[in-house]
Amino acid sequence: MAVARLRIVLMGYKLSGKSSAGNTILGREEFDLKRSAQCVRRHGEVADRHITVIEAPGWWINEPVAFSPELLKQEIVLSVSLCPPGPHAVLLIIPVETRFKDYLRKALQGHQDLLGERVWSHTIVLFTHGDSLLDTSIEQHIESEGQDLQRLLDKCGNRYHVLNNQNRSDHTQIEELLEKIEETVAQNNGCHFEIDRKILQRINNKRRAKERMQQERVHIRSQTSECVSFHCFVSITILYRCIRTNINGIFSTNTYYSANLDFLRWTPIQIQLSRRVISTDFREHYKNQLC
Ligand SMILES: Nc1nc2c(ncn2[C@@H]2O[C@H](COP(=O)(O)OP(=O)(O)OP(=O)(O)O)[C@@H](O)[C@H]2O)c(=O)[nH]1
Numbered sequence: 176m177a178v179a180r181l182r183i184v185l186m187g188y189k190l191s192g193k194s195s196a197g198n199t200i201l202g203r204e205e206f207d208l209k210r211s212a213q214c215v216r217r218h219g220e221v222a223d224r225h226i227t228v229i230e231a232p233g234w235w236i237n238e239p240v241a242f243s244p245e246l247l248k249q250e251i252v253l254s255v256s257l258c259p260p261g262p263h264a265v266l267l268i269i270p271v272e273t274r275f276k277d278y279l280r281k282a283l284q285g286h287q288d289l290l291g292e293r294v295w296s297h298t299i300v301l302f303t304h305g306d307s308l309l310d311t312s313i314e315q316h317i318e319s320e321g322q323d324l325q326r327l328l329d330k331c332g333n334r335y336h337v338l339n340n341q342n343r344s345d346h347t348q349i350e351e352l353l354e355k356i357e358e359t360v361a362q363n364n365g366c367h368f369e370i371d372r373k374i375l376q377r378i379n380n381k382r383r384a385k386e387r388m389q390q391e392r393v394h395i396r397s398q399t400s401e402c403v404s405f406h407c408f409v410s411i412t413i414l415y416r417c418i419r420t421n422i423n424g425i426f427s428t429n430t431y432y433s434a435n436l437d438f439l440r441w442t443p444i445q446i447q448l449s450r451r452v453i454s455t456d457f458r459e460h461y462k463n464q465l466c
């Protein structure tokens with residue numbers, strides 16, 4: 176049964192053909208082939224359906240999920256929340272030419288597992304670079320790749336499709352893909368994929384904590400520069416007065432320099448404390464000299 180509004184997420188390693196597959200699905204150049212560290216969302220009307228496609232950023236082909244940057248993992252998780260209430264299918268992109276080894280399967284599985292175990296029943300493996308198959312059928316190709324690819328396909332309920340992104344005029348490849356997505360929805364009792372709220376909440380909490388830390392850092396930096404500017408102003412003024420009146424004053428020039436350079440090694444806390452001291456005692460003490 177045709178679904179009027181389909182939501183699709185494209186997952187895969189870098190340069191696997193995610194953007195190209197998005198463009199072939201939507202039938203025009205919606206996705207830029209330039210790499211993005213963030214998810215990209217595009218829409219279009221295809222074969223009487225309104226389609227939303229999200230491209231999640233990719234990981235390095237051989238990189239186990241444990242070595243992937245935290246920000247990348249967060250983006251992958253957030254990709255499924257960009258098409259609420261959730262995608263009908265997650266397309267796991269694999270170029271046909273990829274020699275499928277165990278470490279590659281582990282990397283793919285690890286990144287896909289970030290979305291939780293339930294995602295596998297909504298996952299379809301989408302082979303790109305279909306043109307490089309030439310006379311070989313996709314079934315022959317799967318067989319030739321051996322156990323590792325078969326294990327991944329088993330995890331996806333043996334759902335797969337092959338795309339040739341170089342041949343956009345072949346609409347049947349997209350119609351067949353949309354039908355396979357609709358079959359997947361039917362296999363899931365008409366339901367889309369919904370990520371576990373706890374996974375999303377964990378990511379949102381991490382993001383909020385990071386934002387708070389960044390704000391605090393900016394605040395401390397602005398206080399530090401204010402304090403340093405004030406300190407420099409006081410120091411230059413005292414130096415000027417020392418030279419002008421040709422007296423040693425309270426600080427000799429040497430003492431003055433060492434005191435002045437010392438603040439460069441201060442920690443933000445020392446600077447904050449000194450700012451208070453400067454703005455009360457010091458300012459009062461030298462008020463007359465500065466005038
Ligand atoms: N021959 C051929 N080339 C393809 C096919 N699909 C993608 N490509 C090429 O593969 C390269 C990478 O494709 P992209 O769509 O940018 O891959 P991506 O996964 O979005 O890449 P990143 O977003 O940078 O990780 C591009 O040069 C595409 O033209 C295909 O079916 N056949």
Ligand SMILES: [Mg+2]
Nearest residue numbers: 193194208210
């Ligand atoms: Mg891309």
